[in-house]
Amino acid sequence: MSRELTEQELHNLAMNLVGKELEKDGFEFMAVNSKFKKDPQFVCLKDTFLHFVVVRYVPFPNDPKAYDQKLMDKVKDHADKFEARTYYAGVGLSNASDRSLPVLLNKPYVVDYDGLISF
Numbered sequence: 001m002s003r004e005l006t007e008q009e010l011h012n013l014a015m016n017l018v019g020k021e022l023e024k025d026g027f028e029f030m031a032v033n034s035k036f037k038k039d040p041q042f043v044c045l046k047d048t049f050l051h052f053v054v055v056r057y058v059p060f061p062n063d064p065k066a067y068d069q070k071l072m073d074k075v076k077d078h079a080d081k082f083e084a085r086t087y088y089a090g091v092g093l094s095n096a097s098d099r100s101l102p103v104l105l106n107k108p109y110v111v112d113y114d115g116l117i118s119f
Contacts, residue, residue: 050084064090
């Protein structure tokens with residue numbers, strides 16, 4: 001029997017999806033923080049630059065590209081101290097059979113992710 005994924009599990013799923021993309025794009029992970037709302041989730045190195053990546057799971061029907069400006073300003077201010085680049089990665093996840101239902105363990109789901117948003 002399937003159960004509804006917890007907020008932490010949805011967050012981890014979003015992080016896994018973004019992490020695979022970062023790895024594919026040549027980012028080297030320096031630090032990974034999978035604690036829910038402990039930012040940034042990824043500190044990466046690519047082309048001699050540090051990159052801070054904030055990952056958020058976004059439930060349907062919310063827009064995964066909509067972000068918390070105050071949060072991103074705070075993370076960017078912190079990143080600037082390290083001459084790091086800052087990104088937001090919003091990952092929309094929804095139930096594949098009925099988007100109004102929760103995402104279930106071991107059941108198909110839909111991913112709405114268009115890549116990193118730079119700050």
